[in-house]
Amino acid sequence: MAHTKQTLLERRYSLLGLLLIAPTVLVFCAVIVYPLISAIYLSLFSIYTPTLDGEWVGLQNYATLLAKGEFWYSLRTNLIWTVGTLSLQIVFGIGMALVLHQNIWFRSLARSLILFPYFISTVVAVLVWKWLFNDLYGILNHLMMGAGLIEFPIDYLGSMPNAMVSVILVGAWKYFPFVVIAVLARLQTIPGQLYEAARIDGAGPIARFFDVTLPQLREVLVVIVMLRAIWDFKEFDLIFLLTGGGPVTSTQTLPLLVYKEAFSLNQMGMATAYAVIMMLIMLVFMVLYIRRTRTEDGL
């Protein structure tokens, strides 16, 4: 065993290493650790938002919110929205990526245009969709009534289940290009020999998709699902602008509830308690998901 003392040079290298990593640690603490601890700390107070003055209430905010039906209802709504929009994003995204992977006319132009919904501002996208959905002047109602499919305009955003379906569809439209980009990039790296071998074995297009393409996409889909699940779960602006959480609380997800507590009711302590709970829910899903994928990897 050759245990030796650190040389001066090694100690200097260690110090240099610490110095080099210090800025990253500082930034990490400033933008992640401090807000996190601050949020947990705030959630233990009853705080009036405009003044940030408040009283210590301990875990009372948590007890109150967990006893409130509104929290559980919003959590359920949040899950419906997340699962619904994410599923459609994956289906549309993979489908469109497969189309754009083919040797079609204007492929480059189509690949550029497909990114349009993702890059457009959410506010602009929502305004456009609200006009499309409009009961009096919207093109959707106009075309459907013109075609004789409906007698009266459909109320897309003000009644259930239309409001939830509309929000999920707009969400899927807005974010599916992310899936397209990621899947398309992966499709281009799948070796052609795998398809050739599958053809020789007599596999048709559907069999090739399920036996070659999908397994090859698995890793990238894991990342996509993980990222998009996090982003969709905390989605605020699109839902808030489209329906404001209505009708009643039918499309009110947890981020909208946080906003309502913080800025409509001026209860910043309660709002941060909701936010902390949201973080814990996400954490639970993340841990379960990572464990599951690790187990599958091990098989």
Add this chain to the structure above:
Amino acid sequence: MTYSAKLRTGLTRRGALGALAATSALAAVPFRASAQETTLRWWSPQAAPQQVEAYEFQIAAFEAANPGVRVVFETTSDEGYAPQLAAAFSSGEVPDIVTHLPSFAIQSYYANGLVEPFNDVIEAIGADDFYPGANDVFKAADGNYVGTGIGNSAANMMWLRTDLMAEAGVDKAPETWDELRAACQAMQKNGIYGAPLPYGRNSMTSLIFIGVIHQAGGQVFDTDLNVALDTQATRDALEFYTSMRELCPPGATNYSWGEAITAFVSGATATGIYTGRVLGNVAAQNPGIADSITCATYPRLSTDIAPWTFNDFPSVFIPAQSQNKDAAKAFAAHLFQPEGYIKQLHAAPGHVLPVLQSINNNPQYQENEIIQKYPDEVELMAASAAGGFNLGYESTAHPSNEKAGEVVGSGAIADMVQRVVLNGENADTVIGETSAAIEAIMKG
């Protein structure tokens, strides 16, 4: 134990940020030494292009008279001002002057020490020039004025299409709910709906429905500010609102101010509910119906009940955290200088009505084309607004309600409407739960 945004060292978060800002500022001294300019930030949700043009005139006049002072206009919105101001107050980055917010919003802020008393500005404008009682709504419990009105508004006027009324055989403006329903039923045809009442989950639904409760002879709070929703009047109001649903466009379930005015102005509905902004919008966007519109106070359960006009008392106030209070007060008083004030009122004729008697009597104000075209309507709106109320000031017998802004912001009343009208839930249960929710806000 209390929380006041302080770190354990006793250094406040704002202090720490201030120190950081001061350090940055110090570094910039050689470059900024000659710049001694005071900048006033002015927020308002009323920002139609013509209004902004009038504001720019007022700003230019003020800057010319006060060298070294610059005024920057920033837009907020009717639905968005509360969160924006909450963020501004909590960060200390407040505007120096805010206009056109409803009076009940300021009372909440003043009660929490966030608003500067306005007494000296009212004196500078000329207290005697205001209409009698115009500033009562701005009087706080300590006797100070928290702001003043920059105008009056009659926000729930009923707008009517006289041509459609004649076609349908409706010979007079409806005064009761039964008459309104009958008129709307008669006029609802050929793709035109009866009314654009709001059923959305927003402040317009809350504010309009508060008026409907009063039009049924009820109130939200009693004169001791106890919740007084659980009455027959509220049930009658909900029943009326439910019965009107089939006479409104399908999308009214999501209507707020913008959609409601557009529905009437575009000709999609036979009646409307809005302020006098309808006049300007019709002239600009649908002049074909300009000779066929008029307005009346919104109908009520019976003619035994007096009309109840919702006046949000568009205000002017100065945040207590402003670093330029003196300049802001001077600018606030300047906003009432006749030339600029009249330009501002003319930017949306009939929408924001003058609060100063001298302005209303000023020939320059009366000369406006739209005001001259609709003298009866403008007169009616002015009279209705002068006797108007809102949730912060439900009647002359009510004290100022400091929690009114939060009650409206909570959406509890809009939720009540949606649950009963759209979901068909039991009215008694919903009224009970809404009362409990509002009581919790009052206690909170």
